[in-house]
Amino acid sequence: MLKPDVKMELVAIVGSDRYVDQPEVLTCYSYDSFAEEAMPEAVIFPLTTEEVAEVMRIASREKIPVTARGAGTSVCGGPVPVQHGIVLCFSKMNKILSINTRDRHAVVQPGVVNLDLQKALAPHGFFFPPDPGSMNFSTIGGNVSHNAGGPRCLKYGVTVDYVLGMQVVLASGKVVRFGSKNIKDVTGYNFSALYCGSEGTLGLVTEIILRVVPRPETMQTLLVTFDSLDNTARAVSDIIGSGILPAAMELMDKMTINAIEDAVGIGLPREAEGTLLIEVDGTTEACSRERQQIVAKVQEHGAVTIEEACTEEDRNRLWTARRAAYGVFAKISPNIVSEDVTVPVSRVPEMIRKIVEITDRYGLKAGVLAHAGDGNMHPLVCTDRENHEEWQRVEKAFAEIFQAAADMEGTLSGEHGIGLAKAEYLPLVMDQDTRDFMALIKHAVDPDNILNPGKFV
Amino acid sequence: MLKPDVKMELVAIVGSDRYVDQPEVLTCYSYDSFAEEAMPEAVIFPLTTEEVAEVMRIASREKIPVTARGAGTSVCGGPVPVQHGIVLCFSKMNKILSINTRDRHAVVQPGVVNLDLQKALAPHGFFFPPDPGSMNFSTIGGNVSHNAGGPRCLKYGVTVDYVLGMQVVLASGKVVRFGSKNIKDVTGYNFSALYCGSEGTLGLVTEIILRVVPRPETMQTLLVTFDSLDNTARAVSDIIGSGILPAAMELMDKMTINAIEDAVGIGLPREAEGTLLIEVDGTTEACSRERQQIVAKVQEHGAVTIEEACTEEDRNRLWTARRAAYGVFAKISPNIVSEDVTVPVSRVPEMIRKIVEITDRYGLKAGVLAHAGDGNMHPLVCTDRENHEEWQRVEKAFAEIFQAAADMEGTLSGEHGIGLAKAEYLPLVMDQDTRDFMALIKHAVDPDNILNPGKFV
Known part of the structure; x- marks a missing residue:
């Protein structure tokens, strides 16, 4: 349980109906499709980027761990709140904000279910290629944060190949925007791609600009x-x-x-x-x-x-x-x-x-x-x-x-992510200097280590 | 001119034939295809990653600016050494290290000219899609650091879509490796993609694993x-x-x-x-x-x-x-x-x-x-x-x-990069918090600001 005064501040942001801390409900947010469990102290269901930013400003001040969650279909322990604190569940931020097939993009909130996006694109003759096994349930936010793949990624590539841009709330509560609606964009660092697969350890993705493509004949x-x-x-x-x-x-x-x-x-x-x-x-x-x-x-x-x-x-x-x-x-x-x-x-x-x-x-x-x-x-x-x-x-x-x-020059994960599941095996494919470099970036972005702490970095 | 003792140390690494500081030669490395000019104090032509690392250890100790250069075809001022120091010219690191069409990858040094790679791939029935206007001269290292495009990128995507992994020498001289030879790889942060288009401001790319694709019929x-x-x-x-x-x-x-x-x-x-x-x-x-x-x-x-x-x-x-x-x-x-x-x-x-x-x-x-x-x-x-x-x-x-x-929700650069040319216009498409975030990452990676200083970040 969070301190009463902190709880009061958080409830003031999202309302009491979107702040949950009854133990029997918290249990539902203590695990994913991987096997380990850890109880959060509160689950918050934001509706807007501004709410996420306000929550992060308090979490940052209080140094409360914050773990993002979509549908909980991760198989690497990504959304398991191993250091407790807050689970920010994006399931209610599930709006498709726009679909523009002339320019081949869609703008979505992170809680949009992959299948719901496919259904919305189908009447336009378009689709979003990443099709993880979990696509009927998993959210685009989860797909992005784990850089999800799926069967047809053989031909079409994985999630990162379809992310044009995103809005991200940083640990501090500051809001930044990466990329744009342009298919080609080399203006500034390619942070959208860095955030794909970062498993919620570098920020909270609150809006995503996706590239969508015409369905094959x-x-x-x-x-x-x-x-x-x-x-x-x-x-x-x-x-x-x-x-x-x-x-x-x-x-x-x-x-x-x-x-x-x-x-x-x-x-x-x-x-x-x-x-x-x-x-x-x-x-x-x-x-x-x-x-x-x-x-x-x-x-x-x-x-x-x-x-x-x-x-x-x-x-x-x-x-x-x-x-x-x-x-x-x-x-x-x-x-x-x-x-x-x-x-x-x-x-x-x-x-x-x-x-x-x-x-x-x-x-x-x-x-x-x-x-x-x-x-x-x-x-x-x-x-x-x-x-x-x-x-x-x-x-x-x-x-x-x-x-x-x-x-065999292979790697630990093609699409599931590292999360909790494989953090200990990283040295098999990544040397110490490269792991130190990951830690350096993580520390620069999240100096108090409040974003999904205890995972692969 | 660099200090005599520093020059002596650098010459000891690469030999006097690959350390140049005659003014008439330096002039050739003072500009690119953009119009501004700035004289380097020395141009060094490394042959190996280890040489680059050794140079960087000295540059880091002495806080000497280091600007990477390929063929100098950049049109944004990317390789112009505006704060002088060392130009590291990769033109002699121009070996294609391997081509494996069964696994659809090629490993190259940064100085390989795009056209030479195409010629090497052609007998195998493969090609490397990015085809910048400069492809007859420009190097893969330059293509990567500017995330180059070209006409056929309409269908095939830009350079970042074909970079599977890379070896990078950091400002400190440490050597790190991102990605792998696997088409799908979500093991750790997606740094390869971040380094594409980073214009030499985050490190020196010394080896690149590229995805190559079969030529269309x-x-x-x-x-x-x-x-x-x-x-x-x-x-x-x-x-x-x-x-x-x-x-x-x-x-x-x-x-x-x-x-x-x-x-x-x-x-x-x-x-x-x-x-x-x-x-x-x-x-x-x-x-x-x-x-x-x-x-x-x-x-x-x-x-x-x-x-x-x-x-x-x-x-x-x-x-x-x-x-x-x-x-x-x-x-x-x-x-x-x-x-x-x-x-x-x-x-x-x-x-x-x-x-x-x-x-x-x-x-x-x-x-x-x-x-x-x-x-x-x-x-x-x-x-x-x-x-x-x-x-x-x-x-x-x-x-x-x-x-x-x-x-029109457009952007400043689709493929040329920001470099010197458009740094001042960044605020048109990127807010202060996002620019601050770029600076934060740059500072974390290169605290003394010796990697291509004076550019867009």
Whole structure:
């Protein structure tokens, strides 16, 4: 609980209905989709940038930690308030302020749900490419602060590639604006890009100017199965290496396919050792040609079946199945740990072999799900955190997986972020001087360390 | 001249052949393609990151200003050493360290010339999209530090969109590494993007990991003329607004076309009030369709002639003409000032009218050249800086042009940078708190202000 006089000041800013400190409600804001928990002392739901600025002026004066939160779908512990203090929940700042398809931008508040933006853009024939697994729930503010990816980021790039500008409230309560509505803008430092992926440690993003793009004319989707996971991975590496760029190329192993099929029963190929869900988009002619090239490549690598989603319904069915993967795993074990290592795509076959070898060796129930085309892999481990002995094996296995990724010039996270989850592993891919430089910038921007303290920096 | 003992230490690092302080040579490093001049006290040509680090350790101890330089093609005064000291010229650090098309990256030293990288990538069927007007001479280090654009950035994005990672020597001489060879990487702060466009004020980039992409199968190029500049601009805004995305869409006014034609005489349409050079790329089928859509749109806007470049030779001829524009203007007057304002593309017609109105009102000889599809305009003014009265009119005209861009939610620079040229105009598009924030970061990174001091921050 915050001090009574501080609480009174904060309530004066947002009103008592948007200041919450009943323990049973605070609990709901103590965790995200990662497993650790920490109780905030208050949750505040701002409606305007000015309210955020006023809250920060008090937090700064009182040195109260402030952790931003969207929908809480982060899988790295990003919004977990490990040093307590205030959670600033942006769920009520959820207005789409403008959509301008002539100039290809949209201006949104951070609490806008990704799917709601997609729905608003669709009638204009436009879309916002980042499509994290959580897109039906996660907010644009969360997408920005974690620099979210998703399947179609293979072709389209990640969130930072679509952020033109933003308004940010600094730790001091000062309000700054980065970037503009211009597609090209080199006026001053590129702070918008720095803030993408900074996980709320450098400021609070209260308005975002996004670049939006026309929907492709056609999307064509293929489901390809293989009789070995290795062939599956080689096909991926060969397709990308040969210069083809599908919109998405998702790899699922046998366990993942079966877990999905158990849950949703839509006729996925249970026998296949490896499955690729591949989507191409663009003009109809270009799609057809690209699809043919892909079919030829997967056949070279011993594809067993190649199914084409002929209707929009078929396509949605396949993508719904893919998107269901996390939920499905969550149902079959008390905890599910989804990792996010990334390697250069030519190393995908080697990395997948390594993941299987490591999780087998530690006797873990694990699946492999990957945005394989960009080398971004999500090994999934089913576990129970209460089982101390097993949890130790999980931790050891992941430490080895991270080391393997680092050894292949890979990285710890392609899209989930570092947060709490992987802070301790940073030295595997980042030397001391570079980590010191991160700390230097953090200290310059937030000298009292009140912005999401206790995380990766 | 630097102090003899300091000179001796620096010579010990790079050898006397790569330490230059003869006045007649220093003069060559006192200016760029912008007009101001300032003499360095020494020019050093490093070969390795370690040499750069050693130089910086001495510069830091002695508080000597250090200004990075590539080919000196900057048009904003970026590499002009306004506070003298050392110019670190990267022209000898010009090795392409690796090209890996399977993983779609290349690792280069900063002194690699853009064109040389393109030549090295071409046999692999790949290219590096940023193509600034200076690409035949300018270096990747310069492209990165100014976040360079170019015609095809309309479709492909600017330099920052192709920088995966970099090695940087900080003011202190410490060496840090940002990013990785992975297409997706959210491990730690996105410093690579911050350093793109930072104009050498935050550190010295000594190695760059670039994303490279497969060359499109086909490129088709159209030259379209109009009988009014306004129709030309409206066609641009309508094509982009309707969801078509050409690879490039360059606008030239009558004066520009005639200046080019005077110089190179390749049969450009001298009578046209406005000309568009439009390129589409992709699969042959997609190109053909997009070209048809564009032809329909330009006809709606009263296109007078539509010429297609049928051969690669024709295409090269048109692009050579377009790229010649700066040089051509430079020949017809003692000085040529090329500006770089950008506005959202729907405002292009309005902005062009404004540019014409302002330059006419001040009695200036001016042309309009624009990467029109992304709203990035280069008004060109022919002048003579020695003519004090005229120069005052030039300055007044540009001040009004900048204000007009700001009023249209535009920005001061789309690709040239701020440097010396536009530092004083920053307040038009950036408030005090945001400028203070830039200064705060600069001070944290470079507390003695030795990295390219006296520029925009």
